[in-house]
Amino acid sequence: MLRVAFCCNAKNLLTRAAFIAESGVGPRLPNGARLICKDGRHLMTTKPGARPARPYFSSGPCAKRPGWSPEKLGTETLGRSHRAKVGKSRLKEAIDRTRAVLEVPAEYRIGVVPASDTGAVEMAMWSMLGARPVTMLAWESFGEGWVTDVVKQLKLDARVMTAPYGALPDLSKVDPDTDIVFTWNGTTSGVRVPDADWIAADRKGLTICDATSAAFAQALDWAKLDVVTFSFQKALGGEGAHGVLILSPRAVERLETYKPQWPLPKIFRLTKGGKLIEGVFEGETINTPSMLVIEDWIDALQWAAAIGGLKELIRRADANFHAISQWAERTAWIDFLCADPRARSNTSVCFKIVDPAIAALDEEKQRAFVKEMETLLSKEKAAFDIGGYRDAPPGLRVWCGATVERADIEALCPWLDWAFDEAKKGAGRRA
Numbered sequence: 393m394l395r396v397a398f399c400c401n402a403k404n405l406l407t408r409a410a411f412i413a414e415s416g417v418g419p420r421l422p423n424g425a426r427l428i429c430k431d432g433r434h435l436m437t438t439k440p441g442a443r444p445a446r447p448y449f450s451s452g453p454c455a456k457r458p459g460w461s462p463e464k465l466g467t468e469t470l471g472r473s474h475r476a477k478v479g480k481s482r483l484k485e486a487i488d489r490t491r492a493v494l495e496v497p498a499e500y501r502i503g504v505v506p507a508s509d510t511g512a513v514e515m516a517m518w519s520m521l522g523a524r525p526v527t528m529l530a531w532e533s534f535g536e537g538w539v540t541d542v543v544k545q546l547k548l549d550a551r552v553m554t555a556p557y558g559a560l561p562d563l564s565k566v567d568p569d570t571d572i573v574f575t576w577n578g579t580t581s582g583v584r585v586p587d588a589d590w591i592a593a594d595r596k597g598l599t600i601c602d603a604t605s606a607a608f609a610q611a612l613d614w615a616k617l618d619v620v621t622f623s624f625q626k627a628l629g630g631e632g633a634h635g636v637l638i639l640s641p642r643a644v645e646r647l648e649t650y651k652p653q654w655p656l657p658k659i660f661r662l663t664k665g666g667k668l669i670e671g672v673f674e675g676e677t678i679n680t681p682s683m684l685v686i687e688d689w690i691d692a693l694q695w696a697a698a699i700g701g702l703k704e705l706i707r708r709a710d711a712n713f714h715a716i717s718q719w720a721e722r723t724a725w726i727d728f729l730c731a732d733p734r735a736r737s738n739t740s741v742c743f744k745i746v747d748p749a750i751a752a753l754d755e756e757k758q759r760a761f762v763k764e765m766e767t768l769l770s771k772e773k774a775a776f777d778i779g780g781y782r783d784a785p786p787g788l789r790v791w792c793g794a795t796v797e798r799a800d801i802e803a804l805c806p807w808l809d810w811a812f813d814e815a816k817k818g819a820g821r822r823a
């Protein structure tokens with residue numbers, strides 16, 4: 393972006409003559425120019441010229457992979473039984489390709505289950521918890537949802553460790569003898585665990601990890617994880633519907649040796665007669681899956697493998713995050729919601745607006761301000777779905793996972809500046 397520095401008069405208004413004299417760019421401002429005072433204060437951004445080629449920055453469903461088209465999806469399984477040979481083999485292929493791209497250890501089971509990531513997490517919690525004390529970790533909306541279910545529905549006397557939006561609980565205080573439920577990447581706060589070093593290798597409890605916005609973008613430490621869940625529509629831009637449930641041998645052992653006191657509905661049942669239903673992990677789903685969703689998932693995995701697998705997926709997400717971070721660092725009106733740079737998500741990147749005039753507004757007005765920015769960007773087809781989550785503090789959230797192109801993140805940044813200035817002018821008029 394062109395940064396044009398020039399003098400302001402006493403009222404901090406632009407004078408055209410001063411601008412022409414100082415900037416040397418002539419009387420017409422180029423698109424996307426950022427006007428700043430000589431002392432570095434931001435004044436305004438002109439409307440950018442170029443738009444992101446794919447203005448899709450939603451945190452779920454996330455952008456489809458570059459080059460995606462419905463014509464590229466397999467159709468052989470459509471209109472056929474998912475239990476026919478062709479259906480089962482495609483489900484098995486989806487599982488095998490998931491293992492290869494995500495680098496899941498051979499001894500871990502992978503199953504496609506109902507009800508998206510929520511289904512997979514609930515299945516694990518309802519089937520496995522209650523055998524020993526539980527620690528629940530939460531630092532944003534989804535983690536809080538798992539706490540509610542364990543404490544209010546399962547009525548377990550869990551130790552609940554929480555942190556406000558933007559922070560992590562003190563992970564060094566987690567008791568490794570307990571079962572631990574946590575979210576690897578908090579999608580609604582943009583805070584992730586930097587690693588799994590805080591989980592003991594010789595733990596007695598199980599770790600149940602909701603990794604839906606981390607898988608395929610962040611390195612998961614399999615040796616420390618017993619249950620991992622995610623859904624297709626996140627980091628590889630698949631479609632919503634099903635969850636993926638990944639189980640370590642220790643998790644399987646728990647399923648085969650422990651029977652919870654509460655009833656389990658059919659769609660949660662993973663054992664029969666005290667034995668794991670192995671078919672679920674071979675493509676025999678509990679109930680009917682969407683074969684179109686499975687075909688789309690296979691397409692996403694083929695793309696991921698072709699570009700270089702997990703390493704390249706992580707590199708792409710990191711590069712996107714780096715691009716938006718560089719912008720955030722030079723932009724006075726915005727800051728990361730996550731204070732600790734090590735814990736900042738490279739997928740669901742969350743920001744708060746720190747411009748003093750906007751930060752001083754009450755919460756409702758701040759939300760209206762963000763909505764205004766969203767509407768402006770959406771009307772311009774410059775960015776869709778970049779508002780923060782409804783339960784999070786007012787702010788912006790930009791998905792930076794591997795299906796997003798770095799060039800689109802770079803093209804987005806001047807649009808964010810422009811939308812901020814436009815919304816601020818509007819807020820000024822309304823005040």
Ligand SMILES: Cc1ncc(COP(=O)(O)O)c(C=O)c1O
Binds near residue numbers: 508534535602604
């Ligand atoms: C961390 C986390 N957990 C769970 C969910 C719920 O996912 P799903 O809609 O796939 O059930 C989401 C959705 O964004 C999420 O971000």
